[in-house]
Amino acid sequence: MHIHHPCYDEDYIDLTAMDFEPWVQWLFTTDHSQWHDFCVSEPQKLLEYVTRLFNEFSQWVEPYTQNQIDEAIWFLLGAQLELGQYLMDRTIPLAQRLACLRAMYHPFADYLCKQGDNYQGGGFFMWWDLIIDNHFCGAQLITLDELKRRFGIDWGDAIEKSARSRRPLKETLRAWEQLYREIDPDHRALLDETLNVLKRILALGEPCCEGAALHGLGHLWHPKSGEVVQAFIHQHRASLNEESLQWLRNCRDGVVM
Numbered sequence: 001m002h003i004h005h006p007c008y009d010e011d012y013i014d015l016t017a018m019d020f021e022p023w024v025q026w027l028f029t030t031d032h033s034q035w036h037d038f039c040v041s042e043p044q045k046l047l048e049y050v051t052r053l054f055n056e057f058s059q060w061v062e063p064y065t066q067n068q069i070d071e072a073i074w075f076l077l078g079a080q081l082e083l084g085q086y087l088m089d090r091t092i093p094l095a096q097r098l099a100c101l102r103a104m105y106h107p108f109a110d111y112l113c114k115q116g117d118n119y120q121g122g123g124f125f126m127w128w129d130l131i132i133d134n135h136f137c138g139a140q141l142i143t144l145d146e147l148k149r150r151f152g153i154d155w156g157d158a159i160e161k162s163a164r165s166r167r168p169l170k171e172t173l174r175a176w177e178q179l180y181r182e183i184d185p186d187h188r189a190l191l192d193e194t195l196n197v198l199k200r201i202l203a204l205g206e207p208c209c210e211g212a213a214l215h216g217l218g219h220l221w222h223p224k225s226g227e228v229v230q231a232f233i234h235q236h237r238a239s240l241n242e243e244s245l246q247w248l249r250n251c252r253d254g255v256v257m
Contacts, residue, residue: 004085007039016042016049023049028064032075040081044092047100050076050083054103058110069111070121077123077130084135087190094186101193105200108213113206124208128198128216136190137221141179151175155255162253163246168226169253176254177223195222202232218251226252 007014015023015038030036040046053060061069076083087097104127112124132138147153153171162169180188198220202213214232217225229252233245240248250256 003040004043004082004089005038005040007041009037011037013038014041016040016045020049020052024053024060027053027072027075028061028068030075032071032080035080043086043089044096047086047092047096050086051096051100051103054100054106057107058114061111066115066119066121070123073121073123073127077127082134084131087131088135088140088187090186094189098189098193101190101197105197108201108209109204112212113204113209116206116208119208125212125215127212128194129219132194132216132219136187136194137219141183141221142175147175151178158253159250159255159257162249162255165249165253168230172253172255173223173226176221176225179221180223191220191222194220195224195228198225199228202228214248214251215256218254218256221254225254 005015013026013036015026018026064072075081086092087100089097108124112119142150144155147155151171151174153175158169158172162172180191183191194216198213198216201209202217204210210232214229217229229248233240233248233252237245247256
């Protein structure tokens with residue numbers, strides 16, 4: 001099995017040598033602004049822990065502050081642990097990786113929805129960006145130079161054109177459809193499951209959850225993401241100002257920043 005965070009030294013903190021409850025306590029009480037020497041000797045066990053945490057999120061985070069919760073999210077998904085690389089790890093059964101993605105619905109539905117505008121951190125809004133853009137899409141599928149060479153898409157021009165367009169951009173949709181056909185079934189299953197989870201989060205109807213889901217859809221580069229966002233635009237058009245509308249159009253066309 002491939003080890004993403006090997007135990008180079010016996011003094012490293014092995015996150016999978018702990019039982020689940022001490023692992024949760026370590027995750028939420030550690031100051032993650034300091035980069036600690038940690039390792040993961042059992043990647044599959046780590047994914048089991050993360051999946052259980054997400055499924056039971058509201059229960060386990062109850063003792064902790066918003067700042068502790070936000071730091072833990074950034075640790076899990078961001079540059080320190082990079083959970084996305086474990087979701088892409090084919091030595092871990094696909095069913096387990098998909099179960100982890102499905103579990104990500106619950107932190108939004110069971111916790112963030114209840115916090116609403118009272119939640120001050122940025123971890124939930126960036127949640128899907130950190131996974132999708134860094135691991136599922138972006139350079140994992142194609143670079144911006146290749147987008148221009150293969151599909152004639154200039155990224156800056158596409159952002160501006162998208163923001164003005166009432167209808168989905170044909171050139172970006174054509175690119176996402178082609179790239180989706182080219183990737184292997186494992187990768188395609190991850191994108192499909194992510195689309196399903198984002199649609200469920202969007203349907204919660206809480207603005208903070210909607211924003212996170214729309215942001216994720218804007219990074220997903222799934223050929224069906226655009227129609228989901230376009231339907232949201234039609235449903236809410238009367239209440240959208242021009243800035244919000246332009247951002248949503250960028251999400252629709254997969255060119256959101």
